[in-house]
Amino acid sequence: MDSGAVMTRRNDHHEGHDDALARAVARCLFEDDTLDWNGAFVAARRILGVSVRDAMPSQARVRRHLEALEEVRLGAEEACLARRARVVRIVEVLEFVRFVLEPAEILVVGLLAQGVVVGPLEVHVRVLEGRSFQGLFDQLESVGIKEVSASSTVGPLGRFESVRFDSDGEAFTLTRIPQGHCAITHERNLVTGKPIAQETLETFSQFFASS
Numbered sequence: 001m002d003s004g005a006v007m008t009r010r011n012d013h014h015e016g017h018d019d020a021l022a023r024a025v026a027r028c029l030f031e032d033d034t035l036d037w038n039g040a041f042v043a044a045r046r047i048l049g050v051s052v053r054d055a056m057p058s059q060a061r062v063r064r065h066l067e068a069l070e071e072v073r074l075g076a077e078e079a080c081l082a083r084r085a086r087v088v089r090i091v092e093v094l095e096f097v098r099f100v101l102e103p104a105e106i107l108v109v110g111l112l113a114q115g116v117v118v119g120p121l122e123v124h125v126r127v128l129e130g131r132s133f134q135g136l137f138d139q140l141e142s143v144g145i146k147e148v149s150a151s152s153t154v155g156p157l158g159r160f161e162s163v164r165f166d167s168d169g170e171a172f173t174l175t176r177i178p179q180g181h182c183a184i185t186h187e188r189n190l191v192t193g194k195p196i197a198q199e200t201l202e203t204f205s206q207f208f209a210s211s
Contacts, residue, residue: 022057024048026065029119030073034169036120063119070118083117089168090123091205097174098201100139103130104182106201113197113204123172126198129179133163136174140165156193157185 024044029035035043037059045052070079090112098106107113107126127133133150140148148165153175162175177185189196199207 017052017055018057021048021052021055022061023065025062026069029066030069063116067118086117090170093167093172094125094201096143097127097136100136101127101130104128107198108201108204109196109198113199123170125172125174127174127176128182133161133176136163153190155191157188157190160190
């Protein structure tokens with residue numbers, strides 16, 4: 001057997017293991033929506049054992065299997081309604097943030113801005129101008145969001161004030177973009193400087209309302 005055929009068989013072997021692990025991770029996430037990526041991968045590897053020791057499927061592959069599994073188990077219509085309800089909960093939090101901070105705009109960036117609402121996600125949001133985050137802490141606590149932490153996001157475009165918190169099982173990271181930095185950060189990843197998907201809160205919510 002020539003080396004090309006051996007390599008093909010080896011690649012097919014790894015591909016099969018990747019897909020088996022991706023399916024198992026998707027099942028773990030479907031059965032326990034409190035799991036994050038690490039927890040789901042650990043649980044799936046424990047179930048499948050050494051056969052997937054070297055497998056490393058992408059999160060995108062897992063999401064495809066999870067989306068298909070949701071539609072099989074719940075039905076396509078119920079799965080769509082569940083995703084829409086998830087978006088509604090996210091939008092409600094962000095509308096509250098808008099009410100408190102009165103920003104010029106709220107932008108949703110990253111996977112959510114690409115329309116991805118399956119599997120573990122971090123809600124990355126940019127708050128353009130508006131009031132200081134300091135006033136947000138007490139207001140979030142008043143609606144039951146207790147653990148709010150201050151941090152910063154640093155990259156080639158500068159250092160930006162951020163806050164992180166969890167609400168209804170979703171992890172939020174809000175980053176304030178001050179006046180004068182809106183243009184240079186437009187559709188740019190603040191950590192890497194590379195292009196990133198970005199939508200206004202209105203566009204984001206309307207897209208899912210009509211989907």
